[in-house]
Amino acid sequence: MLWDYQQPVAIRFGNGRVREIKDVAAEMGLTEGGLLVSERLFAKNGTAERIVKDSEGAISEIFSEFSPNPDVTEVDKAAALIREKNLKFVVAMGGGSAMDLAKSAASIALTNDSIADYHGTGKAMPQEHLPIIAVPTTAGTGSEVTCVSVLTNRALGKKAPIVSDGFFPSVAIIDPELTYSVPPHVTASTGMDVLSQAIEGYWSKGHQPICDACAIHAAPLVFKYLPIAVAEPDNAEARQKMCEASVIAGLAFTLPKTTSSHACSFPLTNIHGIAHGEACGLTLDWFARINADAQHGRVQEFARAIGFEDVGAMADAIHELKAKVGLRTGLKDLGLSAEQIDDLVRISRHPNLYNNPVEITDEMLRDMYEHLAATD
Template sequence: MQWNYEQPVAIRFGEGRVSEIGEIAGSLGVGDGVVVADRFFDEGGVTDAMIAGSDGALVASFSDFSPNPDVTEVDACAALLRRVHAGFVVALGGGSAMDVAKAAASICLTDEPIAAYHGTGRTMPTKHLPIIAVPTTAGTGSEVTCVAVLSDRAQGKKAPIVSDGFFPTCAIVDPEMTYSVPPHTTASTGMDVLSQAIEGYWSKGHQPICDACAVHAARLVFEYLPRAVADGRNDHEARSKMCEASVIAGLAFTLPKTTSSHACSFPLTNLLGIPHGEACGLTLDWFTRINADAQGGRVQRFASLLGFADADAMADAIAELKRTIGLRTGLRDLALNDRQIADLVRISRHPNLYNNPVDITDEMLETMYRHLARAD
């Protein structure tokens, strides 16, 4: 077996470390930074407080983007970066803020729109502004990845762009930033963490260092996600452990890539409006059973390492976890028709699907979606 490992992101983990942004900018020799923040933080004064506490390192903010950011929103952010002659970018928020910041920090140094690189096969330029990533959910792992997922609504497409220039220079993982996240968002983003860990482990691109990260992250999710959902404002240990799980799951899947559950999450989100992490979790137990004996029983061994009797028991635990934290276990309430099911099958043939250790056919997808359409 041959494999490579590289992780260029410096990680600063711990409560209160968001105050170190000015220090980091100083060590990098950059200034005139722009905060790319979810609108909630901009309107709630968090962004202004961050700028005020940055010792002059931050000068502006950008929050005019949607939960599934569009290429035009990236271009608008890049225009601001050019206008203020930004020296670095802070990405504050969940995956959407990270996606916009990563893409804008690269495209702002060109005279092209990001659409020129979105699903076109063109390689992104390597030159980029330094990015300091500050996640506010324990979920996407985007603070340690080189991927930005963008939509082009005019063209009707949503796709990732992968570039080494998208790796943040530094990730500040501060659990205090997650204390106010509401229960359902905590549940959905936490299920995304579990999906990233498990899929990273069984991906065709698996390798030993990422495997170890996957086991550690998944174990934390099973133990601490129910607590974080039940009392996230007061249970700081659970919040801290979920932040730990999130960043380590990001390390677990960045190189191997995600697989079947993430592939299916795209149509579930785009067509049915199901939040990304909840959409990933909806099929995770199903694919756990399908993949149980693939690769010489790797998923069976993974389940054993987590303390389960076998992969079926782990799949049962995933289903029970979803019920406990209030996430979907079926689609019966949406009364899906044959055309909608056919669309789900068709759009699930996303490139991530081909990372799965078992070849997934359209017939297998249709069987799964028809089962979910009947399930509560």
């Protein structure tokens, strides 16, 4: 077996560490010219302004005019601001949307191009980029330690990841206190994304031992602590453990890449507006059963390693977890037509699908979607 491992992101983990942004920037020689990419919530509630004030002049601009599942046009606007103000580094504070936009903008700003030129086109991203300090506010995407930026081109109806080594943040600051205000449904959805990343990273065709170990560490934390974090938003232990699971799941899937559940999540989100993590979890137990005996028993070994008798028991637990935290277990309420199911099958043939250890046919996808369409 041949494999490589790379993790260039310095990680700072712990309560209150968001106050270290100024110190981190200074250590990189960055005392001015910072852009804070922040979700609208933090711009409205004063958190973004506090971060700017605490930076003591290092951060001078805020960009928050972007949507969930950020559009390529929004990346271009952030890049234009960087060029106009001659900014020197980017702080990404928020969930996956803030991270995805910040990564792409920090690279594309050093060109005269549109990010659309690189989105789903196969054109390689330029490697030069501004330094990024990533500050996640959800226990979910793991984007603070990955080289992936997932963007949407609404004009073309396309959502796809861009992968570039230039997207790795320089430093990730994981402060569990920032997750306390996250609403229960967002906590549940992003937590299910963590579980999907860990499991898919393990069974991906690109699996390797260090990432496997991270997956085995992260997955049990989600099963144990996600229901507590949803039910008790101020539970310090649950919030900290979910943040731990999130960053370690990010390490688990960055190099192997995700697989079938993530491939299917893209049309479920783009067409039907289902939150990304919830969309991933919707099919995760189904694919667990499909992949149960793949890779000479590795998937069964994974299920046992995280405390289950076998993959069937793990799949049952995934289904029970979704129900317990209030996430979808079916699509019956959408009243999907045969034509809509055909669309889901067609658009699920995303490159991530080919990382799955078992070949997924259109017939398998159709069986799954027809089952989900008849299930509450």
